Amino acid sequence: MDTLESFPLAPAWGFTVGTVGRGLVFFGIGLFAVAALAPLFGRGERARRLSFWAMGAGAGAVVLVMACLIILLLGQQYQYLYVFNNTTRDMPTVYRFSAAWAAQEGSFLLWVMMSAVFAVLALRRVSPLHRSYVVIAGLFLAAMLAIVAYQSPFRIPGELVDAQGRIHMPPTGSGLNPVLQNYWMAIHPWVIFIGFGSLLALFCWAAAAAIAGDRKDWVLRVRPWAVFSMLFLGVGLTMGGLWAYETLGWGGFWAWDPVENVSLVPFLTCAALVHMLYLTANRGVASRWTVVLGLVPFLTFVYGTYLTRSGALVNVSVHSFAKMTEGAHGVLAGIVIATFLGTLALSVLAFKKGEAPPSRPPGSRGWGMTSGVLLLYLIAVIAGAGMSRPFFSALGGGSAQVVAEGEYNRFTAVPYMLATLLLAIVPFLGWKQTRSGRWGQVANVFLVAVLLFGVVAMGLVFSGLTMDAPTQQESLPLFQQIFRKPELLLFFLLIFTTVFAITGNTWRLIERLRAKSGGWAGFLTHIGVAVLLLGLVVSRAFEKSATAVITPSHPQQLVIGPARYLAMLDRLPSHEEVFSPESTIPIRLESLNDRFHSWTAEPVFFYERMAALLRGELRPVTRPYIKRATLYDLYLAIGEPSSEFVGEFTMEPGEVKEFEGGQIQVKYVAATREGEPGKPGAKFGAQLVVSYEGREFNANPQLVLTKSGMERQGARVGVDFLAVLERIDAGTQEATLRLDFQEPYVYTQLFFKPLTGLVWLGAGIMTVGGVLAIRQVGRRAPKPTDAPDEVT
Amino acid sequence: MKFGAILAIVVAIAGVGMTLYAFLSSASPYVSAREAAANPGKRVHVAGEIDHSSVRMSLGMGAFEFDLIDEHGERLRVRYGKAKPGNFDMAPKASVSGQYWDGVFVADELRTQCPSKYEAAK
Numbered sequence: 001m002d003t004l005e006s007f008p009l010a011p012a013w014g015f016t017v018g019t020v021g022r023g024l025v026f027f028g029i030g031l032f033a034v035a036a037l038a039p040l041f042g043r044g045e046r047a048r049r050l051s052f053w054a055m056g057a058g059a060g061a062v063v064l065v066m067a068c069l070i071i072l073l074l075g076q077q078y079q080y081l082y083v084f085n086n087t088t089r090d091m092p093t094v095y096r097f098s099a100a101w102a103a104q105e106g107s108f109l110l111w112v113m114m115s116a117v118f119a120v121l122a123l124r125r126v127s128p129l130h131r132s133y134v135v136i137a138g139l140f141l142a143a144m145l146a147i148v149a150y151q152s153p154f155r156i157p158g159e160l161v162d163a164q165g166r167i168h169m170p171p172t173g174s175g176l177n178p179v180l181q182n183y184w185m186a187i188h189p190w191v192i193f194i195g196f197g198s199l200l201a202l203f204c205w206a207a208a209a210a211i212a213g214d215r216k217d218w219v220l221r222v223r224p225w226a227v228f229s230m231l232f233l234g235v236g237l238t239m240g241g242l243w244a245y246e247t248l249g250w251g252g253f254w255a256w257d258p259v260e261n262v263s264l265v266p267f268l269t270c271a272a273l274v275h276m277l278y279l280t281a282n283r284g285v286a287s288r289w290t291v292v293l294g295l296v297p298f299l300t301f302v303y304g305t306y307l308t309r310s311g312a313l314v315n316v317s318v319h320s321f322a323k324m325t326e327g328a329h330g331v332l333a334g335i336v337i338a339t340f341l342g343t344l345a346l347s348v349l350a351f352k353k354g355e356a357p358p359s360r361p362p363g364s365r366g367w368g369m370t371s372g373v374l375l376l377y378l379i380a381v382i383a384g385a386g387m388s389r390p391f392f393s394a395l396g397g398g399s400a401q402v403v404a405e406g407e408y409n410r411f412t413a414v415p416y417m418l419a420t421l422l423l424a425i426v427p428f429l430g431w432k433q434t435r436s437g438r439w440g441q442v443a444n445v446f447l448v449a450v451l452l453f454g455v456v457a458m459g460l461v462f463s464g465l466t467m468d469a470p471t472q473q474e475s476l477p478l479f480q481q482i483f484r485k486p487e488l489l490l491f492f493l494l495i496f497t498t499v500f501a502i503t504g505n506t507w508r509l510i511e512r513l514r515a516k517s518g519g520w521a522g523f524l525t526h527i528g529v530a531v532l533l534l535g536l537v538v539s540r541a542f543e544k545s546a547t548a549v550i551t552p553s554h555p556q557q558l559v560i561g562p563a564r565y566l567a568m569l570d571r572l573p574s575h576e577e578v579f580s581p582e583s584t585i586p587i588r589l590e591s592l593n594d595r596f597h598s599w600t601a602e603p604v605f606f607y608e609r610m611a612a613l614l615r616g617e618l619r620p621v622t623r624p625y626i627k628r629a630t631l632y633d634l635y636l637a638i639g640e641p642s643s644e645f646v647g648e649f650t651m652e653p654g655e656v657k658e659f660e661g662g663q664i665q666v667k668y669v670a671a672t673r674e675g676e677p678g679k680p681g682a683k684f685g686a687q688l689v690v691s692y693e694g695r696e697f698n699a700n701p702q703l704v705l706t707k708s709g710m711e712r713q714g715a716r717v718g719v720d721f722l723a724v725l726e727r728i729d730a731g732t733q734e735a736t737l738r739l740d741f742q743e744p745y746v747y748t749q750l751f752f753k754p755l756t757g758l759v760w761l762g763a764g765i766m767t768v769g770g771v772l773a774i775r776q777v778g779r780r781a782p783k784p785t786d787a788p789d790e791v792t
Numbered sequence: 793m794k795f796g797a798i799l800a801i802v803v804a805i806a807g808v809g810m811t812l813y814a815f816l817s818s819a820s821p822y823v824s825a826r827e828a829a830a831n832p833g834k835r836v837h838v839a840g841e842i843d844h845s846s847v848r849m850s851l852g853m854g855a856f857e858f859d860l861i862d863e864h865g866e867r868l869r870v871r872y873g874k875a876k877p878g879n880f881d882m883a884p885k886a887s888v889s890g891q892y893w894d895g896v897f898v899a900d901e902l903r904t905q906c907p908s909k910y911e912a913a914k
Binding site for chain 2: 378381389390393399401402403404411545547644645647747749
């Protein structure tokens with residue numbers, strides 16, 4: 001209670017904003033319900049207008065809810081649990097803003113907001129299917145917003161309300177996880193959630209098409225929206241990978257984590273939809289299947305959301321959110337079940353209702369694209385099955401089973417290879433039949449790809465990147481390297497098919513540009529995707545890493561593939577510097593061969609200031625240092641500097657303890673005492689004999705009684721260790737000891753990541769291509785009409 | 793539908809089914825600390841709380857060690873031979889993958905969880 005009284009009273013405006021935010025959540029639910037129900041109870045223009053208005057107002061209400069949350073975050077209203085848990089007073093404004101989607105409640109709100117905004121934006125384009133569309137979208141949005149009502153970001157803990165009902169405000173919050181305090185936090189969630197949000201519009205559109213029996217018109221209208229969803233999901237996924245690479249210090253972009261798969265599966269199913277829409281729009285084939293495929297991305301997303309947000313994967317994912325409140329969990333489970341049953345029912349309807357448009361022979365291109373779609377689905381099914389494995393194995397009462405990252409790579413390698421082969425060849429195939437000239441072009445592209453691949457492979461082999469450190473001195477021919485390391489063959493096959501895809505699409509892009517015939521943005525997007533994948537495959541396949549423990553006076557060698565460095569610890573941050581987020585540990589990497597330059601890495605290391613001030617905790621934060629060169633990244637990750645070797649252990653006089661598998665022996669000979677107990681200057685010690693590396697050292701660590709209390713005086717053991725006496729029992733003479741290093745050490749891991757620049761380059765090309773594709777496809781879509789429903 | 797098409801569909805479904813079966817069979821289980829220790833050499837996963845006071849550098853091994861306390865309160869000594877993940881020192885929980893060997897769980901994968909997203913049910 002004393003603590004509560006010491007907190008100032010929360011300002012009235014903060015309470016008002018929170019109350020408005022909470023009220024708008026319920027208002028939004030009501031508006032979405034009106035939007036859904038109006039067309040069911042009225043059929044005229046009035047009902048239509050009412051439902052449109054209610055949808056727009058509902059979306060506006062959700063945007064305002066987000067605005068309220070952001071105002072509370074920026075206004076530092078720490079009486080709200082969400083604000084307290086995710087911000088501090090000394091945080092930069094951009095991170096206080098980004099905290100709006102950093103935790104469970106805020107990210108649900110972001111999802112609902114994006115879904116509502118896109119559902120409304122698509123509303124006019126969806127005509128003449130608006131009736132079914134608005135009913136389904138309204139119901140889903142009302143349910144999704146109900147999750148926010150249960151899992152509210154506007155919760156004030158009862159502990160902050162005093163006996164008079166007044167609300168007190170803590171002076172600051174506990175802060176955002178420093179891993180999330182990164183520029184990507186301000187960009188990545190928005191981009192990926194725009195993609196996630198747009199999936200609801202796609203689902204409702206496909207559902208309305210299934211109900212109305214529309215097999216053609218919706219295909220033309222929905223295409224730019226589907227490309228939009230695919231683009232934002234793809235770019236969002238890539239940004240997530242780049243963020244992990246730059247921040248987490250494990251040197252990779254992708255780890256097949258369940259949360260990554262939850263984003264990947266909707267992206268793959270969305271990419272499959274985009275290609276089926278192209279096929280249906282151009283040849284009229286598989287129009288029923290296209291409707292079904294339009295339902296799947298949203299279904300996979302809500303299912304994945306349930307897996308990761310419900311706590312089902314709490315122990316098996318890097319990203320797992322903890323359990324939701326019971327009410328929110330129930331609503332989300334209801335949404336998943338409704339989506340699943342709805343997809344089943346609508347799929348049946350899609351096959352029963354409406355007439356398929358006249359279809360023309362799909363030809364080899366049609367079959368090639370269908371095969372590509374099936375391969376995308378195969379990869380999606382593998383990723384989806386892998387992420388579901390722990391959930392279903394635990395559901396049956398057994399222990400959760402997880403699939404290792406390597407197994408994902410192994411099982412998706414063949415579909416990946418086949419998909420990239422199709423990506424290379426299909427653009428050359430004809431709708432009816434493929435002319436022999438086209439096959440000649442494929443052959444030419446193949447030869448160019450072989451040439452390019454040869455250059456890439458030779459570059460990789462002669463740079464030594466394909467060899468492990470122990471064999472790098474030997475210059476073995478490629479076939480012998482492959483014989484010694486069979487997975488190299490698989491990597492080279494993956495690289496070849498990807499290079500083939502880049503070459504084929506570049507050929508077609510140039511052809512289209514020269515002919516000024518339009519429709520080339522798809523090829524540009526394919527090139528971007530393939531370049532990105534090439535970067536991922538090469539950087540993963542030929543990654544090298546080495547670890548070393550370095551101290552200021554003990555440099556260590558780091559050998560990674562062709563590079564050999566002597567790693568030297570320049571200096572450690574001072575006590576003043578170590579709480580600054582800008583604090584770095586300079587590590588000099590002196591090159592021991594001529595091919596590589598010497599350089600200094602400056603990985604970030606600091607202790608979180610607020611954790612130290614509020615709770616007296618030392619929470620270290622480290623970030624890797626990335627030295628980017630044209631053809632590779634050198635990536636240095638570090639651990640927290642420490643001098644601790646063996647933590648507290650207790651011994652009785654005469655006892656011997658062994659450490660490091662017997663390499664170090666400590667014998668506690670006897671307790672020692674100097675001076676008069678209870679008086680300043682009295683010393684209590686433990687006489688030790690420490691043996692290592694065949695030598696014996698005497699040490700007498702002591703506790704010295706001073707006016708301000710007990711002080712520890714460590715005793716040097718040889719040139720490496722320091723023995724420290726923590727406590728000693730005056731009666732039994734049992735001593736609690738610690739063995740430290742005399743110098744602080746830093747654990748370092750250096751990665752050599754070749755061609756990572758391709759990931760950035762590919763992402764850029766993919767984005768430009770995707771945006772242009774939306775424009776090109778959008779031009780061909782019918783204009784929005786105000787026509788009433790064709791079929792009801 | 794032609795017999796050839798039916799056959800192709802059956803073969804494709806069987807192929808996908810077998811691929812999925814093999815893929816899912818490659819999964820390895822999450823076990824308790826006691827079960828991990830009772831099955832040396834078997835690849836398993838263990839999840840639990842990190843005892844941050846137990847983190848030690850292992851001399852000569854180029855690895856760091858720490859105790860993981862599973863949901864039954866049992867401790868497992870874990871050795872990890874790569875750099876600590878950037879958020880290890882802030883993470884309340886972790887899961888490790890690897891094999892128990894000679895009194896220590898030798899992990900080749902270490903996953904930590906973000907504390908800000910790791911909230912108790914309210």
